[in-house]
Structure formats: C-alpha cells, structure tokens
Amino acid sequence: MSAPVNHPGLSFEISRQQADLDAHGRDENSSSIVHPAGVVFAESRDDVLAALRYARETGTPVIPWGAGTSADGQVVPRGDELALDVSQMDRVLSHSVEDMTVTVEPGVTRMQLDAHLRSAGVFFPVDPGADATLGGMASTNASGTTTIKYGGMRANVLSLELALVDGRVLRLGRPVRKTSSGYALKDLVVGSGGTLGVISELTLRVHPRPACVQGIRAFFPGVEAATRAAFDVMQSGVPLARLELVDELAIGAVSRYLDLRLPERPALFLELHSSTRAGLAAEVEVVVDLLGEAGVLDIEVATTAEELQQLWKSRHQIWYALIAQYPGRTYTSTDSAVPLSRVPELVEGARSLLAEHRLDAAVFGHVGDGNVHTCVAHTEDQAEDLALYRDALSRLALDLDGTCTGEHGIGTAKRPHLIAEHGEDVVELMRLVRRTFDPDGLMNPGKMFEDRRS
Amino acid sequence: MSAPVNHPGLSFEISRQQADLDAHGRDENSSSIVHPAGVVFAESRDDVLAALRYARETGTPVIPWGAGTSADGQVVPRGDELALDVSQMDRVLSHSVEDMTVTVEPGVTRMQLDAHLRSAGVFFPVDPGADATLGGMASTNASGTTTIKYGGMRANVLSLELALVDGRVLRLGRPVRKTSSGYALKDLVVGSGGTLGVISELTLRVHPRPACVQGIRAFFPGVEAATRAAFDVMQSGVPLARLELVDELAIGAVSRYLDLRLPERPALFLELHSSTRAGLAAEVEVVVDLLGEAGVLDIEVATTAEELQQLWKSRHQIWYALIAQYPGRTYTSTDSAVPLSRVPELVEGARSLLAEHRLDAAVFGHVGDGNVHTCVAHTEDQAEDLALYRDALSRLALDLDGTCTGEHGIGTAKRPHLIAEHGEDVVELMRLVRRTFDPDGLMNPGKMFEDRRS
Numbered sequence: 001m002s003a004p005v006n007h008p009g010l011s012f013e014i015s016r017q018q019a020d021l022d023a024h025g026r027d028e029n030s031s032s033i034v035h036p037a038g039v040v041f042a043e044s045r046d047d048v049l050a051a052l053r054y055a056r057e058t059g060t061p062v063i064p065w066g067a068g069t070s071a072d073g074q075v076v077p078r079g080d081e082l083a084l085d086v087s088q089m090d091r092v093l094s095h096s097v098e099d100m101t102v103t104v105e106p107g108v109t110r111m112q113l114d115a116h117l118r119s120a121g122v123f124f125p126v127d128p129g130a131d132a133t134l135g136g137m138a139s140t141n142a143s144g145t146t147t148i149k150y151g152g153m154r155a156n157v158l159s160l161e162l163a164l165v166d167g168r169v170l171r172l173g174r175p176v177r178k179t180s181s182g183y184a185l186k187d188l189v190v191g192s193g194g195t196l197g198v199i200s201e202l203t204l205r206v207h208p209r210p211a212c213v214q215g216i217r218a219f220f221p222g223v224e225a226a227t228r229a230a231f232d233v234m235q236s237g238v239p240l241a242r243l244e245l246v247d248e249l250a251i252g253a254v255s256r257y258l259d260l261r262l263p264e265r266p267a268l269f270l271e272l273h274s275s276t277r278a279g280l281a282a283e284v285e286v287v288v289d290l291l292g293e294a295g296v297l298d299i300e301v302a303t304t305a306e307e308l309q310q311l312w313k314s315r316h317q318i319w320y321a322l323i324a325q326y327p328g329r330t331y332t333s334t335d336s337a338v339p340l341s342r343v344p345e346l347v348e349g350a351r352s353l354l355a356e357h358r359l360d361a362a363v364f365g366h367v368g369d370g371n372v373h374t375c376v377a378h379t380e381d382q383a384e385d386l387a388l389y390r391d392a393l394s395r396l397a398l399d400l401d402g403t404c405t406g407e408h409g410i411g412t413a414k415r416p417h418l419i420a421e422h423g424e425d426v427v428e429l430m431r432l433v434r435r436t437f438d439p440d441g442l443m444n445p446g447k448m449f450e451d452r453r454s
Numbered sequence: 455m456s457a458p459v460n461h462p463g464l465s466f467e468i469s470r471q472q473a474d475l476d477a478h479g480r481d482e483n484s485s486s487i488v489h490p491a492g493v494v495f496a497e498s499r500d501d502v503l504a505a506l507r508y509a510r511e512t513g514t515p516v517i518p519w520g521a522g523t524s525a526d527g528q529v530v531p532r533g534d535e536l537a538l539d540v541s542q543m544d545r546v547l548s549h550s551v552e553d554m555t556v557t558v559e560p561g562v563t564r565m566q567l568d569a570h571l572r573s574a575g576v577f578f579p580v581d582p583g584a585d586a587t588l589g590g591m592a593s594t595n596a597s598g599t600t601t602i603k604y605g606g607m608r609a610n611v612l613s614l615e616l617a618l619v620d621g622r623v624l625r626l627g628r629p630v631r632k633t634s635s636g637y638a639l640k641d642l643v644v645g646s647g648g649t650l651g652v653i654s655e656l657t658l659r660v661h662p663r664p665a666c667v668q669g670i671r672a673f674f675p676g677v678e679a680a681t682r683a684a685f686d687v688m689q690s691g692v693p694l695a696r697l698e699l700v701d702e703l704a705i706g707a708v709s710r711y712l713d714l715r716l717p718e719r720p721a722l723f724l725e726l727h728s729s730t731r732a733g734l735a736a737e738v739e740v741v742v743d744l745l746g747e748a749g750v751l752d753i754e755v756a757t758t759a760e761e762l763q764q765l766w767k768s769r770h771q772i773w774y775a776l777i778a779q780y781p782g783r784t785y786t787s788t789d790s791a792v793p794l795s796r797v798p799e800l801v802e803g804a805r806s807l808l809a810e811h812r813l814d815a816a817v818f819g820h821v822g823d824g825n826v827h828t829c830v831a832h833t834e835d836q837a838e839d840l841a842l843y844r845d846a847l848s849r850l851a852l853d854l855d856g857t858c859t860g861e862h863g864i865g866t867a868k869r870p871h872l873i874a875e876h877g878e879d880v881v882e883l884m885r886l887v888r889r890t891f892d893p894d895g896l897m898n899p900g901k902m903f904e905d906r907r908s
Contacts, residue, residue: 098685098795121689141634152632154641155609170880176791177823178606179857180595180645182864182872182902183884187608187641191634208691231552235575237662237729239693275691276740279733286730337630341552369631403633410636418636426624429890430637436886448636 012050014038014082024063024083027070028130029332031383036063036077043088045200048163051084052198056165061445064194066133067109071333072411074140074193074447081444084198086135092116093201101158101175103203106135113204122206125150128407129316135199140409141191148368149241149273150207152407154190161201162189165442175203188433193409194444196437210241210273212280215302215311218291219265223247224344226266229294230367231340233270236290238283242271243368247347250318250362250375257321260314263298268367269315271308318362319375326360326377334390336397337371337406349396350374357385357392371406395420410448418448466504468492468536478517478537481524482584483786485837490517490531497542499654502617505538506652510619515899518648520587521563524594525787526865528647532900538652540589546570547655555612555629557657560589567658576660579604582861583770589653594863595645602822603695603727604661606861608644615655616643619896629657642887647863648898650891664695664727666734669756669765672745673719677701678798680720683748684821685794687724690744692737696725697822701801704772704816704829711775714768717752722821723769725762772816773829780814780831786840788847791825792856803850804828811839811846825860849874864902872902 015021016038025033037060040051055062065075065085077083089105090112096102097120104113111131113124126137127144136142138160143152150156159173173179173186189196220226223245230243246254246267255262270287274280284301291299302311322331338346347363354361354374359382365372374393378386394404394417404410404417419427431449435441445451469475470492479487491514494505509516519529519539531537543559544566550556551574558567565585567578580591581598590596592614597606604610613627627633627640643650674680677699684697700708700721709716724741728734738755745753756765776785792800801817808815808828813836819826828847832840848858848871858864858871873881885903889895899905 096793096795097689099793100689101793141638143632147632151605151609154638155605168879170883171877172880174857174875175793175855176857176860177794178597178601178791178820178825178860180859180861180863181857181868181875182645182881183887184595184608184638184641184645185880185883185887187638188887191636191638208689210691235551235554235662237664237727239729273691274733274737275693276733276736278736279728279730282730282732282736283728337632339550339553339555339629340631341550366632371632401629403628403630403635405634406630406632407634409634414635421628421635423625425622426626426639427636429624429639432890433637433639433642433887436883436890 012040012047014040024065024068024085025077027068027073027075029071030073030076031330031380034077034079036081036083037079039083039085041085041088045163045169048084048086048198048200049167049169051082052163052165053167055082055442056440061442062165062198063444064135064139064198066107066136067131069130069132070136070140070411071335071408072405072413074409074411076412078446086198087133095120099175100206101203102206103201104134105201106199107133109133110137117206121209123209124156124204124206126153126156134202134204138190138199138202139192139194141407143407145242145244145366147366148243149239154187156205157186157190157202158205159203160186160189160199162197163200164197165438165440169200191409193411193448195434195448196443210275212274212277213308214272214280214284215308216270216284216287217300217311217314218268218296219263219298220268220296221265223266223347225295226268227343227367229291229296230268232290232294233287234368236286238286239272240270240368241273242269243366244269244315245365245367246315246318247363250364253321253325253362254314254318257324258314258317262314265297269311318364322362322375322377329377329379332376332378332386334374334376334393335371335405335408336393336402337369338397338400338402340370342400342402343367343370343372345400346372346397346402350393353389353392353396357389359385359389369406370402412447415448415450466494466501468494478519478522478539479531481522481527481529483525484527484530485784488531488533490535490537491533493537493539495539495542499617499623502538502540502652502654503621503623505536506617506619507621509536509896510894513896515896516619516652517898518589518593518652520561520590521585523584523586524590524865525789525862526859526867528594528863528865528901530866540652541587549574553629554660555657556660557655558588559655560653561587563587564591571660575663577663578610578658578660580607580610588656588658592644592653592656593646593648595861597861599696599698599820601820602697603693608641610659611640611644611656612659613657614640614643614653616651617654618651619892619894623654645863647865647902649888649902650897664729666728666731667762668726668734668738669762670724670738670741671754671765671768672722672750673717673752674722674750675719677720677801679749680722681797681821683745683750684722686744686748687741688822690740692740693726694724694822695727696723697820698723698769699819699821700769700772701817704818707775707779707816708768708772711778712768712771716768719751723765772818776816776829776831783831783833786830786832788828788830788844789825789859789862790847790851790856791823791860792851792854794824796854796856797821797824797826799854800826800851800856804847807843807846807850811843813839813843823860824856866901869902869904
C-alpha cells in the first residue's frame with residue numbers, strides 16, 4: 001500500500017507496494033532482492049528535506065536512490081531503510097553555452113542529458129555504460145571509456161548541493177574551472193556513495209562535441225604485446241579519447257554473437273577526437289605506425305560514422321555476447337585499477353584466478369587508465385567461487401600498487417578491501433569525516449564501511 | 455643561536471638565528487617580517503616526526519615551510535610557531551617511465567623536477583611561476599598557464615604521504631589514474647594550506663613532452679573583444695595548452711621594458727601542443743581564422759623555439775616591467791576566478807576598483823580557466839587602499855558566481871571571503887573536518903580559518 005506517512009507535519013507518502021519494494025531491493029550485480037522498509041519518491045528539494053526530517057525524527061536510515069545501476073551494492077537495502085528515490089527530480093535547470101556548464105537535478109540520466117545537450121554542440125563526457133542518474137554517477141565517482149581524455153565525475157562536477165540529514169542544504173564548490181578556496185568538500189562528496197547526504201543538484205562541465213572522430217581496432221598476438229602497444233601510443237602524446245583493451249575470450253564471444261569473424265586475439269580499441277580533419281589524419285597515422293611497430297596482426301581504421309558505430313558495437317556488445325554464450329547465468333563485473341605498467345600482470349593474474357576458481361569470464365577495460373574489468377558469467381552454485389575470486393582479484397590489484405575499485409566504488413562487497421587498500425588509520429579518519437556530515441550515521445549505513453551498530 | 459632542543463628524547467635542533475628567523479618570517483606578498491619562535495630544518499620523514507612530537511608535547515604550533523613563495527600569508531607566522539622547513543627533503547625518490555609517475559620528497563622544487571625529468575621526455579605540467587616546492591604547490595592546489603590542458607595540482611598529485619601531529623603517517627591515494635575507493639582524502643589534503651598535517655612525500659603524474667609547439671599573440675580593440683575571441687577558440691574544441699589574457703596597461707609596460715613597440719591593446723597569448731606537425735598546423739590555422747573573425751588587430755604566430763621564447767617573454771616579464779615602471783614600490787598579486795562568461799565583467803570591474811582606489815596595476819590571467827590576476831604596484835602609504843581594493847575585488851568575484859581564489863589559496867587575507875564564498879555552515883564543516891586530522895589545532899593555526907583561540 002501507499003499511504004500518507006503517519007508523522008506530524010509531514011505530508012509525503014511512503015510506498016510499501018510490492019512493486020516499489022522489489023524495484024528498490026537490488027542493483028546491477030545483485031543476485032537476490034532485499035526490500036527496504038519503504039520507498040519515497042521525491043520530486044523536489046523540499047521533498048528530500050521532508051524525507052530527511054522524517055528520517056532524523058524516527059531514526060530511519062536513508063538510501064539515496066537514482067537509477068539503481070550501482071555495481072557493488074551501493075543502493076541495496078539491508079531492510080530497515082527508506083529508499084529515497086530522486087529519479088523524478090529529472091529537470092535540466094539551466095545550461096550556459098558560454099560557461100560550458102549545465103545545472104541538473106540529481107535524477108537526470110546520462111542519456112537524457114546527452115539528448116538535451118546535443119543540439120547545443122556540446123556533450124557531457126562521463127559514460128559508465130548504464131543509463132545512470134547524474135546524482136548516482138557523482139556518488140560513485142563514475143567514469144568510463146572517454147575518461148582518459150575528459151576525466152571522470154570528480155573532474156566534471158563543478159559544484160553540487162548536498163542535503164544533510166540535519167536539514168541543512170550545503171552548496172559545495174563553485175561553477176568555476178579553478179578554485180583553491182578552502183577544503184575540497186565537493187571532491188569529498190563525489191565518490192562518497194550516498195554516505196554523507198543527498199545530492200539535490202549538480203553543476204556539470206560540458207565539452208565541445210568533437211568535429212572529427214576516427215576509431216581504430218587492432219589485434220595483437222597476446223595481452224602483453226597489446227598493452228605494450230597501448231603504452232607506446234600513450235607515451236607518444238597523441239591525444240586519445242578512448243583506449244580500450246579486450247581479451248581474446250571477449251573478442252571470440254562478441255565475434256560469434258555478431259557474426260563478425262574477428263581474429264580471436266586480444267584487441268585494442270582506440271578513438272581520437274580532433275577539431276580538424278588534417279590534424280586527425282596525422283594523429284591516426286602516428287598511431288597506426290606505432291601499432292605496426294608494436295607487432296599488430298590486424299588493424300582497421302573507422303572513419304565514417306557508420307564504420308565507427310560498427311567498430312564500437314564489437315566493444316559495447318561484449319556483455320550481450322556473454323549472455324548469449326552462457327544463457328541463464330548471472331553476470332558480475334569486477335573493477336580493479338593498477339599503475340599502467342602493471343596491467344599485463346593484472347590481466348594475466350585475473351585469468352589465472354578465473355581458471356583456478358573455474359569461472360567463465362571476459363576481460364576488458366580502460367587500459368589507458370589502468371582500469372580492468374572482468375565480466376564473470378556464473379551459475380548460482382558458483383556464488384562461493386565468485387566471492388573467493390573477487391576477493392583474490394582485489395588483493396592482487398592491491399599487491400600491484402593498485403586500487404580495488406577504479407570506478408564502481410566500494411559499496412558492501414569491497415568493505416574489507418577498503419581497509420586493506422588504505423590501512424586502518426586512514427579508514428578510521430574516513431569514518432570520522434563521515435561523522436562531521438552525518439553524526440548519527442543515518443545516510444546509507446553499512447556502505448563503504450561496516451556498520452558498527454549492526 | 456642554533457641549539458639542540460631542550461626536550462627529552464629528541465635530538466633535532468631548533469634554530470633561532472636571526473637569518474633563519476628572517477627567512478621564515480614572510481612570503482611573496484608580505485610587506486613586513488614576523489619571526490616564528492624557531493626554525494627546524496627537516497632532512498627526512500623522521501625529522502618531520504620528531505618535530506611534530508615536540509610540537510604536540512609542548513603545544514607548539516607548526517608551519518610547514520617549503521620555498522616560502524605562498525602569495526596570501528600561508529606560511530607567515532604570527533609569532534609562536536615552529537617553522538618546519540622541508541626544503542632539504544629534496545630528493546627525487548623514483549621515476550617510472552611506463553607508469554608516467556614520479557615520487558618526490560616535498561622540498562623538491564618545480565624547476566629541479568623539470569631538470570630531472572627533461573632527459574626522459576616527460577614533464578610535470580603545473581607551473582605557478584615561482585620556483586615553489588612540490589609540497590607547497592600541493593598545499594595551495596597551485597596551477598598556472600598550462601592548467602587549461604593538463605589540470606592543476608589536484609589532478610596531478612596521485613597520492614601523498616601526510617604526517618599528522620599525533621605521529622601517524624598516512625598514505626592517501628594510490629599511484630593510479632582512477633580510483634573510487636573510499637573518500638577522496640588525498641584531494642582534501644591538496645589545497646588544505648598546511649592545516650591538516652605535513653606532506654612528507656608525493657607521487658605525481660607526468661606527461662609526455664609535446665613534440666610540436668606553436669604560440670600565437672593576438673591584439674584586440676578591447677578586453678571584451680579579446681575574451682569573446684578566447685571563448686570562440688575554446689568552443690571550437692581546438693586543444694589549447696595555454697590561453698592567457700593581458701590588458702593594454704600590462705602590454706604597454708612590458709613593451710617599454712623590452713623595447714618591443716607592441717600595440718598598446720589587450721592581447722591573447724595562446725599555445726598549442728601536438729604530437730604531429732600537420733595536426734598542429736591545421737589547429738593553428740583554425741585558431742588564426744577564429745581570431746580573425748573575432749576582429750583581431752594584429753597577430754603573430756611563433757613556430758621556432760626562439761620565436762616562442764620571445765613571444766612568452768612578453769607575457770612572463772610583466773612583473774619585471776611593472777617593477778621598472780614603478781620602482782621602489784611593493785607588488786601584490788590578486789587571484790579571482792569566475793565562470794568563463796563573466797571574465798569581461800571581472801576585468802572591467804577590477805579596473806574600475808583600481809581607479810576608485812587610485813592604484814596602479816596590470817591585469818592579466820588564465821582566461822581559459824576564468825582566472826584573472828591583478829598585479830598592484832603600491833606604495834607603503836597605499837596599504838589601506840590596497841586592502842579595500844582586494845576586499846572589493848573578492849566580493850566582486852563572488853557576486854559574479856566566482857571564487858575569491860583560483861590558485862593562491864586562502865591564507866590569512868581571504869579568511870572573511872572564505873565565509874562569504876561558502877557560507878557559515880560549509881566553513882563550520884571545514885573546521886570540523888580539520889579537527890579530525892588535527893584535534894588540537896596545531897597545524898598552521900590562523901590560516902584558512904580565523905583561529906578561535908587567538
């Protein structure tokens with residue numbers, strides 16, 4: 001049922017309808033559903049503040065909810081929380097062509113924003129794959145294939161409005177490109193996983209749409225050769241907009257799925273953006289030469305929009321190719337990042353661990369950022385193997401001087417790795433910082449850190 | 455005198471020699487000297503920890519000291535502090551070509567690092583003008599002319615080691631290009647002005663040296679036309695490595711100083727970096743066309759190293775030109791940043807305020823980042839006018855949705871503007887965050903925030 005909340009002076013409704021509870025009981029990587037205590041749909045900042053008032057007056061924990069596309073349990077309830085769904089706060093509030101900024105409510109999705117901006121000749125560059133909300137993307141410090149050139153969320157959120165549990169609304173950051181004014185609290189909130197407050201507005205930086213784009217797909221004898229080629233290209237200083245590595249298993253799956261007859265070898269996918277045709281042609285030539293020197297087996301340059309679409313289809317449909325190859329299974333994506341030189345060790349190590357735990361997976365990622373995903377296609381019986389694999393992979397990434405999460409965030413599954421990565425002292429400091437925003441620990445408890453009260 | 459410190463178990467020396475106290479009694483913009491209680495020269499992390507132990511056991515405040523080139527009093531004592539000078543911690547600890555990272559002690563200076571990296575074909579891009587230490591640059595979140603392309607300190611410090619007053623040494627961040635692991639405490643420490651702890655090591659991101667560089671100097675009828683041209687170039691998507699605005703007063707001064715006979719008009723200085731000659735030529739052509747359409751009066755393209763040096767000399771020697779024009783005066787640089795569209799209002803507003811307060815100044819800045827400096831040449835009698843001007847200028851920047859400091863930091867002079875910019879609630883939160891790092895407030899007290907005990 002959905003009924004007016006029984007709380008003095010508050011007029012919003014808490015839904016306890018089965019469909020709403022189901023829809024707010026899982027995220028992208030969940031294998032089961034856990035209902036929240038209720039769901040509130042906020043349509044405005046005032047609605048957010050009313051829900052937060054209810055939360056503090058009743059001691060109810062709050063999960064800020066966008067599109068539910070988090071990957072590591074960031075929005076998954078334990079059961080006693082109110083899911084505060086801001087997906088209806090989906091207005092683009094203003095767009096300044098000259099400032100190259102856009103101000104949005106947190107429920108605006110990436111694709112909605114892209115459609116809004118297209119006619120203005122600009123775009124927002126952060127693309128995590130899923131059609132996530134901008135509020136959710138800020139919460140996890142999301143990034144994606146173009147981060148190598150344009151940066152992730154922290155670089156592209158200029159300022160944000162944060163509603164605290166105590167009812168105060170803070171504006172953090174300014175709509176400027178540079179500031180050294182005080183502590184970088186905006187940067188602290190980006191990536192905080194909904195544990196500090198509810199993001200109720202964001203001002204984002206947008207970028208000119210590139211006039212000229214070309215793509216390259218290049219196959220190599222092995223992962224080591226492919227990553228070596230990637231480093232050579234990066235060190236040349238050619239401005240890359242994307243630099244992706246896809247292993248031969250993923251290539252095989254997508255080749256069969258799309259009937260492409262690709263060589264079943266590791267591939268690099270590259271994209272270059274330029275404002276001039278001549279500049280782009282010269283840069284693509286440099287890249288093609290470098291890949292040739294690095295022992296490329298097969299290379300294809302996409303110059304038309306259609307060719308580009310075809311080329312990237314073979315990267316973006318890996319997920320669907322896996323689903324076709326392993327029907328009925330569950331798919332879980334990991335997210336390690338390491339220093340650039342350690343990528344081959346991470347990829348080979350991941351494959352050894354996958355073999356050891358008898359798991360089927362594709363390995364691919366944003367090699368230009370040292371960020372590697374493995375997409376595991378597993379059965380329900382393999383839950384324990386999967387957990388062991390994920391744990392071992394995170395530890396491997398840390399051993400390689402890396403991080404247990406490049407872009408997904410900590411959520412719940414990686415809480416032990418947060419401590420392994422940073423040490424007890426640093427995590428304790430994070431807890432203390434959390435308390436300065438939310439002394440009673442009502443914001444998304446149990447995420448990022450173990451909830452000490454549970 | 456310099457003597458072993460009279461404290462049980464500690465063997466370091468505190469200098470109270472006149473020369474040391476004088477050298478640690480002012481920064482770039484100081485008009486007078488205030489001695490610290492003493493100076494400690496740390497040669498290692500252990501020395502830093504020994505000094506911090508002394509500080510906490512005796513309740514002595516600490517000022518972390520690098521090159522003393524801060525602009526707004528960040529390292530200026532009030533009198534009871536120990537200046538903890540880390541300039542002798544000046545070793546480059548490691549440099550990874552493949553990872554494109556370098557790890558340094560905090561006392562390594564920008565020019566020292568540049569010399570170290572040159573033969574490796576890479577460079578560290580943040581150039582605040584002064585030969586500051588990397589530790590100091592991180593503390594103020596410094597940036598400079600190339601920030602438009604490469605980002606400032608926060609983007610280029612991957613990880614750092616922070617020694618807390620309580621004796622713990624924290625490693626914040628990881629040597630990776632992307633992470634979403636926990637709160638961004640590394641980003642919080644960058645820009646914290648020495649108020650959280652002592653930075654004892656930094657891992658920095660380095661970039662390939664551009665193979666091809668060209669520069670452009672273009673004169674316009676007025677500031678409005680020049681900034682409009684700057685926006686047109688930015689919106690074209692041409693990758694700019696520098697985009698500087700210099701007003702006609704500064705041009706006049708430097709023209710007379712270097713005997714260049716330049717048109718006394720506002721100028722844009724641009725630089726483009728590319729990995730290919732053809733690409734660079736095409737991009738420069740786009741820029742030249744756009745500047746032509748925007749009504750350029752006079753334009754010069756520098757293609758050789760010598761031409762580039764000559765061109766940039768007329769930008770970099772503005773400071774010396776002012777000294778020549780107004781000998782015997784003191785020179786103070788302001789540092790506002792605003793959204794791109796508000797730059798003409800900021801420049802015109804600054805000039806009106808300068809006229810109102812009868813101050814002589816050049817106006818120039820990083821227009822591509824919306825960051826404008828005014829360099830005021832003032833006499834001792836004008837101290838009050840200068841203070842009034844600086845205050846009014848900061849308020850103007852805030853009225854234009856900007857920030858009171860783009861790259862210098864808050865220090866002492868701008869503490870009231872920190873509150874005006876962010877509001878009492880946000881500044882109170884900053885104070886609470888500060889306390890989680892330094893509960894007793896011994897790190898650089900009175901900087902960033904008013905010291906409530908004084």
